[in-house]
Ligand SMILES: NC(=O)C1=CN([C@@H]2O[C@H](COP(=O)(O)OP(=O)(O)OC[C@H]3O[C@@H](n4cnc5c(N)ncnc54)[C@H](OP(=O)(O)O)[C@@H]3O)[C@@H](O)[C@H]2O)C=CC1
């Protein structure tokens with residue numbers, strides 16, 4: 017924070033300044049040499065080095081165009097300074113559309129360019145919602161049609177338009193366009209229509225978007241760090257316009273959902289995950305940084321695709337790979353400090369476990385596929401006990417898929433059983449069985465197993481098929497984490513239903529095409545008795561004249577609230593007890609009404625409230641474990657979490 021000409025500026029607001037003025041320079045619309053320019057160049061922070069460079073050229077352009085100034089002003093965005101203590105990292109709640117600016121008495125202001133560049137700045141643009149006063153004050157007259165509409169009407173209109181698109185990818189592109197045009201409207205739309213829009217910005221549509229990312233790419237939405245940037249990653253991080261980053265979601269694109277290696281086009285995943293961080297967990301959008309590490313791809317189709325946007329080479333491995341990751345992780349810590357959360361997403365399992373182990377002791381890291389998925393599935397299983405009875409320890413679990421998701425979930429279940437029953441975790445693991453592409457994981461395969469599978473190699477005869485494993489193990493819970501679609505066949509579901517009154521069947525694999533079975537198949541083949549949830553959403557399925565709704569067992573329930581909990585407590589490390597705490601918090605949100613419908617997850621429509629509960633529980637655990645640095649601990653963590661959440665409501669500009 018620094019002061020200039022009697023105003024106080026938020027450091028990160030400078031990004032808005034430079035962006036707007038740069039745009040104005042590009043468009044040859046000059047802004048006046050106002051205090052904004054001086055304020056940027058007066059800031060000596062190294063993080064703003066690139067801002068200074070940009071400002072120099074902007075100044076030059078401005079001088080050249082000094083006589084053509086029409087958008088000659090800056091605007092002041094009114095902000096309240098209620099949460100600046102949390103590392104400046106969470107945004108306060110602003111007033112409703114109708115609120116008058118005089119309602120806010122504030123010591124904080126953000127200054128950005130006005131006029132035409134304001135309409136082109138997604139962080140501040142309000143489109144037709146600019147009021148008459150704002151249009152006069154900020155040189156917008158004539159740049160907009162006469163009508164002034166509320167944000168609520170804008171939402172209504174956008175949803176109407178969105179529903180005209182029949183093709184999911186068109187909806188995805190319309191949402192991305194909106195995000196690039198008017199960020200607050202994008203989040204308002206997403207938050208208020210979360211159940212309808214989640215499948216658009218997230219699974220399943222984001223999968224197709226990644227597959228076609230080269231063709232639909234329009235604007236950079238995150239940072240691309242390729243082998244070409246080796247030795248210069250810190251420099252690359254400084255190119256990102258926002259300086260106050262709290263959450264990074266990073267992928268190397270090698271295991272995008274269940275679609276395999278999509279290389280650089282995996283960028284859609286960090287972008288999608290981070291939009292959920294803001295919409296579902298209330299993390300300020302400008303504090304989120306999507307990153308794709310491009311070390312090549314082994315996907316022949318992409319390598320031969322003329323529109324492919326990544327490095328046209330096969331994947332780097334070994335030292336070449338680990339040196340790039342090392343440099344990235346060091347640069348992140350150096351640039352953003354030790355409290356920035358790095359979420360690893362959709363790495364292949366031969367890197368994912370090692371990266372988590374390697375950086376887990378030195379950085380605040382979280383692997384969504386291993387840990388977030390484990391937490392969400394454990395929550396669903398806890399809730400399902402209300403329907404099927406018994407304790408966790410009394411059930412038998414069988415997984416199809418023994419990778420990140422499968423072994424991550426298995427381990428958290430074992431940990432919870434161990435805590436509940438005081439048996440050693442090795443003992444608790446004995447009720448959990450996994451099948452991989454070679455069959456049941458058994459002792460005789462031990463030597464050839466990857467390290468993360470070894471704890472699951474139990475004493476048993478070799479079994480090669482899932483059906484045989486189901487018939488032999490007789491699980492009460494069947495979990496699909498294989499990425500292989502339609503592998504829960506009629507015979508498998510019927511076998512599960514033959515010895516379970518209510519078989520619990522979770523088909524976690526994404527996107528929909530990779531789901532181990534559909535909702536309709538699960539209910540039909542189990543004669544309506546299955547307790548079913550899936551990674552990607554299914555519409556209610558009809559069986560025998562009755563409709564069955566199913567829940568979405570997806571880590572999207574966990575990571576936004578989990579991340580918020582880490583941020584509000586200033587946590588410096590992730591601990592497995594935090595994952596258990598998040599599971600408990602989520603399971604408690606499953607109401608009797610949900611259970612009566614066979615649902616083991618609450619509806620996403622309530623997700624912000626749920627995220628606050630999760631955040632509070634995670635933060636409380638961070639304090640209990642001595643991993644929190646934000647002191648003193650807030651008295652009411654739920655209220656605190658809620659109050660910290662980003663609001664997409666428009667702000668008033670004076
Ligand atoms: N719902 C959610 O929130 C989440 C869902 N997922 C989904 O889970 C799936 C798997 O992800 P992840 O665990 O990271 O992937 P991994 O690649 O780490 O693991 C996949 C596992 O499935 C096994 N497998 C693949 N095909 C078959 C088959 N036909 N029969 C039996 N086993 C098979 C593999 O066997 P082998 O080891 O022998 O190769 C491997 O053990 C993906 O579709 C992903 O989208 C992931 C995270 C969260």
Ligand SMILES: CC(=O)C(=O)O
Nearest residue numbers: 273362385526570571
């Ligand atoms: C949901 C998720 O993280 C995945 O499918 O990889």
Ligand SMILES: [Mg+2]
Nearest residue numbers: 361362384385
């Ligand atoms: Mg994932």
